[in-house]
Amino acid sequence: MKPFYFSGELASSKSILNRALVIQSFQPTIKIIGESQADDVVFMRQALAQLNPERRTPIECGDAGTVLRFMALRAARVPGVHEINGSKRLFSRPQTELISILNQLGVDAELRENSLRIRSSGWRLSGDGLHISTQRSSQFASAVFLSAWGLPFQLPVSISKKIVSESYFRMTLQMVRDFGMRVCGQGPEFVIAAGQKIQRAEPYLCEPDLSSAFAVTALAVVAGRAEIQHFPTRSLQPDAIFVKLLSQMGGSLRYENDSLIVEQSDLVRGLTTNISNCPDLFPILGVLCALAGTPSRISGIGHLKFKESSRLERTRELIEWMGATVSTSDSPDGETVLIEPHQTRSTSGNIWVFDPDHDHRMAMAAEVARWAGFPIQVGDMRVVSKSFPEFALIAARSK
Helix, strand or coil: CCCEEEEECCCECHHHHHHHHHHHCCCCCCCEECCCCCHHHHHHHHHHHCCCCCCCCCEECCCCHHHHHHHHHHHCCCCEEEEEECCHHHHHCCCHHHHHHHHHCCCEEEECCCEEEEEECCCCCCCCCEEECCCCCCHHHHHHHHCCCCCCCCEEEEECCCCCCHHHHHHHHHHHHHCCCCEECCCCEEEECCCCCCCCCCCEECCECHHHHHHHHHHHHHHEEEEECCCCCCCCCHHHHHHHHHHHHCCEEEEECCEEEEECCCCCCCCEEECCCCHHHHHHHHHHHHCCCCCEEEECCHHHHHCCCCHHHHHHHHHHHCCCEEEEEEECCEEEEEEECCCCCCCCCCCEEECCCCCHHHHHHHHHHHHCCCCEEECCHHHHHHCCCCHHHHHHCCC
16 A cells, blocks of 8 residues: 555534534624535535525534534524424434523524424523523533624523533634624623624635644554645644644644644654544544553543434444553543553454444544454544545545
8 A cells, every 4th residue: 555645624613614604694794714524514515505584494404513513593683483404313412402592582482303493582591690500511602702793682591510522612702702792701601792793894804724634644643645735834723632642642744834744754653642622533543552662541521422422432442453452430520531552462363344323433544454454444434524534535545
């Protein structure tokens, strides 16, 4: 197999772009600079285009939890009946907080097996403030702030002291403030002033997706070279920490002009880290830890069971097959996994056709193991279209 090689730009961060698109829906003249063909962004664009009370077709969101949660609050700003459809797997994930939020805003909502039905006359605060649980996802709070423009009343918001993926909520706060929203407080108590108008005149530039960058650079670490062009040295994205983590493990990384260059290197050290703010890194990071020279301890993983698959168990299955020993425990930092790599690994044998279980992150992790020399084949690479459709071609081009 030829060495892995990539040089080029990556699509915009779907997390940033989807937030920017929701904000733009309140003032379409705003220019958003950024593009992505990820399923989550495609669904978001289509959903926002359907914000018409006269439409007769449901809003579709596929497997995209971000689209469901953001659109539930955005659609409720438009008087009428709205139906948001998605996969059964999506609706099996924690969504009941949506009903609580919508009800507090005077909106009737009903969760079904694979849909959410909303009957709204606009937001109408029925109590002294809005109370949001963020113990399973910060997206519930983000959804409220992104759609709180132009309210005829002041909106006090209180959120849980514990915030799952808090850094993504902080991303939302920074973005709405960048567009001119006046939000008082840093948490857990906030106040959004009445009559907020978008103040931004200049175009909004979306950063490249750093979750995608981590997948590409991981392939380079195990098998070749990658040059990620226009890589931000400062970022809103919590996954930006991957640069620090790879460096700690002994990876070869450097900046040249506006590019991040990563070359194949031995991962001489495992690491100790908490990923509660960047859980999407876990599957690929687990594979890299299984290749390291010393054990790794990764905490803050308890909510992985609420992702597209049971990521902890699927990652454990993958890296144990690679020869690592994996154990879990509770710690002050939350549920923790200890990965002990085997220093002698067999990369021969029958090819294992790995089932990613409809999870894009698991497919990418298995592909990193394949490039590291293990006899593995991803059963369905199409799942990467959810976040990074170009990954399948990038990973195949040097075979």
